[in-house]
Amino acid sequence: MKPGDPGHDHLRGADDDRGAGMDGATGSTTGCAIIGGGPAGMVLGLLLARAGVRVTVLEKHGDFLRDFRGDTVHPSTMRLLDELGLGERFAALPHSKVRQAAFPLSDGRRLVLSDFSKLRMAHPYIAMVPQWDLLDLLADAAREEPTFSLRMNTEATGLVHEDGRVAGVRYQGPDGPGELRAELTVACDGRWSLARREAGLTVREYPVPIDAWWFRIPTTGETLPALTPRTAPGRTLIPIPREGYLQIAYLGLKGTDADLRTRGIEAFRRDISTLLPGAEVDALTSMDDVKHLDVRVNRLHRWHIPGLLCIGDAAHAMSPVGGVGINLAVQDAVAAATRLARPLRRHRLTDRDLASVQRRRLAPTIAVQALQRLLHRRLITPILTGQAAAPPAGLLAVVARFPALSVVPAYLVGVGLLPEHAPTWARRPSRPRPPAKHPADR
Secondary structure, X not given: OOOOOHHHOOOOOOOOOOOOOOOOOOOOEEEEEEEOOOHHHHHHHHHHHHOOOOEEEEOOOOOOOOOOOOOEEOHHHHHHHHHOOOHHHHHOOOOEEEOEEEEEOOOOOEEEEEEHHHOOOOOOOEEEOOHHHHHHHHHHHHHOOOOEEXXXXXXXXXXXXXXOEEEEEEEEEOOEEEEEEEEEEEEOOOOOOHHHHHXXXXXXXXXXXXXXXXXXXXXXXXXXXXXXXXXXXXXXEEEEEOOOEEEEEEEEEOOOHHHHHHHOHHHHHHHHHHHOOOOOHHHOOOHHHOEEEOOOEEEEOOOEEOOEEEOHHXXXXXXXXXXXXXXXXXXXXXXXXXXXXXXXXXXXXXXXHHHHHHHHHXXXXXXXXHHHHHHHHHHHHHHHOOOOXXXXXXXXXXXXXXXXXXXXXXXXXXXXXXXXXXXXXXOOOOOOOOOOOOHHHO
16 A cells, blocks of 8 residues: 555544534535445445545435345455454354355266355355345444434435536435535446436446346255256256245346246246256245346446546446356445545545546456356356256366366455455454444434
């Protein structure tokens, strides 16, 4: 880290004030307005608040309880939580651990394609945690900082423009419409980002041949030793072990959702039973239990304009392949906080500061999207179109001959090409979650 970066001092010196104005229930000014209380928004809010920046997160829902959001927490993200002093709290959350990804062979054996247990890290596995539990943990930690504010049931409806820059957010809250002025607005509002659309930022869309459907079924009591895809010509599913149930990702060709629903729940149950014999498919009572995800892979040409920065899915939508979307979004948030905390505290934020975030995160984003598109084309599409029923024989042969190679995809998925660490000023010693002072604090 270079001298002058936020990590080189404590960002709380006597020459700094504590943000850009007040933000209460009816306040109108903050240092950084964050649109969206997902993983990227909550991590960024927590880190900036620990730097003493006044932060307001706007979350349109009244809670975080939404099903089939990305629930994978990767080794590098758990390392970040440790650095933030939140590892003990995270470990107390109900979760399951995925240590391998394997492919079933015709003789009943499993060929390990990705072995997270070989990673030399404190957490050599992927933790499957309901995203609402993770977001509640981050929100609780952020509320301990005096400059943090989280407004639930508050939906961004537009951007405030002033003197050629974004100067804040218009919103609809519990008490009606309002404006929140901010030195910086950060769009963490996902792949359908209102903020990036209003800002006129250009998105490059890449062709995606697949879609995904998510549902859950009760567990049969079997402990899955690894994340093991089940394939047949024309369809693929991935059972993900959870506490008391299996979360299923069903992959099919893009544009087939209407046909799938027209065939009905009985036909869908038969498809699942073929791939996962013994599964309790009767738990699926109708196609309403099956949630469709329109898979997109896209990326902004430019992630920012004066006063506005996009990160996470708002800057680059990822395929669910590899489950890396959350990890990349969190890494974006850490990179943004590390580079923007000091100029925000000094009220000297420039477009060059925002550009530095994109420069830092662009290469790993491009690399992951390129790998996902390659997997779509060479691995998944041949199975879904009936051209193959398994990964290419050459790939399986190489992995079988050199099993040590399984650590390579484990590193790419679990750690990433450019992992971020918590800046020095945001780190805390590990401690359990403090008791809530009041029910409203929960």
